[in-house]
Amino acid sequence: MAARSVFSPNASTDKASKETEEKTSADWPPDTGSLAVPAWTEQTIPGKDVGLLAARPIRRGERIMARTPAVMVDGAAVDALPVAAVAGLLHDAASSLPRPHRAQFFNLSTNYGADGSSKDANEAYQIFATNAFRTGIADGGPDLHSVFRDVSRINHGCQPNCAYFFDPATLAHNVYAVVDIMQGEELTVGYIDPVQTHAERKAKLHRHWGFGCTCARCAQPPHRVAESDDRVRSIRSLLETLDNYTTAAGGSETGTGPAAAELLVLLFALEGLHARMHEAEYRLALEWNGAGDGLRATQAARRCLDRGLLVRGAEQAFLSSMRALVADPTTHWSWRFRLGKNDNKEQGSACTRNENGTAADMGVSERDEV
């Protein structure tokens, strides 16, 4: 868990800690299809409690781990029951796990206790509230939240080098490298939407997880932070205009067209938003196709697929849309749509949009805010 532990560093002398001290990705139970050389090792990281470091070079696209939940909780129960009752149920559930798994659950960090409250009374609940991921299985289904060993140990970064998604078919949480990672580099994922200004990220991380981010993006000098914030505002503006599919082609003055989408891709790269690059490439594919350039549209769609499969899994509508575009740009709904010459009537059906006009299924997973 990324939240800087509020407990004494000496807490790691307890029994459960000792059992996980030497833990690596080679430990029980083994990853199916796991790698010959462990990808990561768990270590204490100054200022951050425990985190995971790359034990060897990891290539972009490599699956680093896949984990099924230690516990899975219905959000309705959390809302309806007193904390003590939920804590009791969680404690019973976690206690029935196999011994090594149980030890790993109870050894996860919490961001409770800074106010002097005890870790003991509702320990299982505190671990859950700090480490849970939203793992809803289907739209309209139960609001499920899950805690995973190892996955919960990956710390936050505002330019994460890993991304994860929950696969409802296998109940596995998959973690992939979204850039090449050097040996010794810390593995990071995004707990929050990275398309936020420094102040917004800082406030949200502090409010929900109780730590101050020290990642490279946050630790820049003030003038660099201001430049980064300007890029965030530009990204938001471009997303808003590009996602308005009713705008006719108008070049830079309308904020649409391939040049605007190319700028979006560049801004994502400059901000280090590797885990979200599929979103920029998706817009670029639509804009090239909307302008009637099927070749460039196909190239961007392939990059969107390459990136998106890593962070969202295969079963997403926006990926189906990109596959259809690659198969035949001219029959895709976006063909020449900015030119007002679109005879393909399926606009919007391939990819549902939320109230902000963005593709609802494209966003990457974020940590829970129980």
Ligand SMILES: [Zn+2]
């Ligand atoms: Zn940061």
